[in-house]
Amino acid sequence: MARGRKSVTIRDVAEDAGVSLQTVSRVVNGGPNVRSQLRDKVRASIDRLGYVPSLAAQRMSGSRSYIILAINDRERTLADWRERRGTDWVDQMLLGGILTCSKHGYRMMVELIDTHSDHVERELGAAISALQPDGVVLTPPHSENQLITALLAERDIPFARIGSMEPGPGVALTMGDDGAAHLATSRLIELGHRRIAMIAGPAQYSLSGWRIEGWKRALGEHGLPWEGLLEAGDFGYESGTRATRALLDRNPDLTAIIASSDQMALAALEVARDRGMSVPRDLSLVSFDNTPIVRFTQPPLTAIDQPIAETVSRAVEQLILHGREEGGDGVIEVAASLIERSSTAPAPPSASGTA
Amino acid sequence: MARGRKSVTIRDVAEDAGVSLQTVSRVVNGGPNVRSQLRDKVRASIDRLGYVPSLAAQRMSGSRSYIILAINDRERTLADWRERRGTDWVDQMLLGGILTCSKHGYRMMVELIDTHSDHVERELGAAISALQPDGVVLTPPHSENQLITALLAERDIPFARIGSMEPGPGVALTMGDDGAAHLATSRLIELGHRRIAMIAGPAQYSLSGWRIEGWKRALGEHGLPWEGLLEAGDFGYESGTRATRALLDRNPDLTAIIASSDQMALAALEVARDRGMSVPRDLSLVSFDNTPIVRFTQPPLTAIDQPIAETVSRAVEQLILHGREEGGDGVIEVAASLIERSSTAPAPPSASGTA
């Protein structure tokens, strides 16, 4: 099958089956009004010749492009890469995306885009013009970039915003960051902790705010204060070091820290070790992300599992299935869960008494 | 710029600049025979209108598709993903690939393909027919799959084989697995180790053989035996556990292990801990891959760094620049390096005496 240099076209199939191009097209696309007998004949020809429609030609003739574009932040991705930090996003989102795309006969393409405002429109615009995708998946911090969403809306391209809880143009997909933070905090309170700090992410990510929200809410429900217990990082290791030190210096009675990323949690672990504190005996640690790393640290880290792959998968499915429908927008929540490992333990007795 | 629903085409630019389509095309593709004055005028129109040529249309009209296809093993990728093992390959190769592609105006697309022989031709054939890529990057274990290379050669598509040291059709890109293994082994010998075991990868990966080769060579150069010191795993954690146990049971005098993957090294570390052996005091450990995980284990692992991203980058560059040239084939080596961390140390004095 498929001998010869030239690729087999719809015309070859038509000739082989003795029908018109139109009929072959109808069979391929599952169109109506074809006798089952003819349909079978055409299908046989397709199989024998190994015909696969050309994506380019399909796109040309005004139908769909069967391409979903995934937008990632170039700067962050590059930094992750250079420091061999493990690009938690890229591989997870790719896998979720690719798998779901291929299930529906689509393909996913990744595009790295600068966050800087003057580049965004140009780069995204170019990618869209060149690829003419049927849908776009936005990841943080692009998910709530007005320039981007406006551009997409104007070009009438369905899009999904990952990691955003706010309804707006396009579908929003979230793991419920406030709920997740609330869950982690509540669990620590349940373990007897009273002084629970949070190392938040950068403010430009709206999910940072939501996590703080959930953390405060849980503390408030038990009449616990949060003042002085909040530090912000940029998700990176170094910022985690700084934040942990500040937290520990300021609060000698601290018994638990929730970090907004695995890297920052790793840093916290290191700082604690340096200061002679044992995790989890003296200090409990919970992180966000649950990347592969945290299973192999000493001790393994308790973490909020971000179902990135599943979230992206849902996003893609929404775009493909309901992309152009009216009620396609809204907010979809993919539940996060708390994976308890060995970095959390009951608060030291002295500490619970102090509160 | 770029207002309105319809995308701007080459015709719009031609009208705006008052020239023919052909001239615009020449300007866009850097063709010759255009007065610089006219060229500037066209360029101005392009900028003002925000024109970007449609990939689909370019492909249609017989020029290149500007797409490089990256083939990964579906089974292994899925397994890595399900177990959240960190898909070292996917993200690294994607980043190297995407960056280099975009530098040359190309785009990279990832395709997951089954290893099973009867699926390979069908899946790869379909992907090629649909995408009509200008080049294909093969990763292990597909790099030396005869069915695949034959299919690619027949369709006259340039391709690169990552992780293969054998010359053949297409370019081969390797980090020099024998040399890398030799390097690691030599270093251990230098540290006084005499009983150095190897946990190899599965035989279907040719690089497994090369690593064994390099290991044996280094041992041989110092008159050291290798019998009984070789076990094979499948790169996965569990297989590493089995192999390490077998090795330790069989060789009470073992002082060093080289594992062919980080996961297997992690398993070795765990087994050693279980048996009350201290790494690196009682047992030195070297792993292959150097994924982000090994920096955060206790102790951090000494590892051979696989420059995957750079290798893929080189592969893509070769395909884009010299894909259709005659001398394009051959073997390109991207040097690996040994990153020494804390899992390696001088052999315990008792052991060196034993040898």
Added chain:
DNA sequence: TATCGCTGCGCGAGCGATCCCGATACGGCG
């Protein structure tokens, strides 16, 4: 001065698919 050869530019065809619309066959109904 007539011809050659090169540069600069445009016209028309064609890539592979889909879509609109028209043509044909067939069955049911008055």
Added chain:
DNA sequence: CGCCGTATCGGGATCGCTCGCGCAGCGATA
């Protein structure tokens, strides 16, 4: 038996772009 709606199928235009070729100018050569 004639009319009409529906199911089936084919013809031609079209999408945006590139390629081959033809046709002017214009300096250089014989």
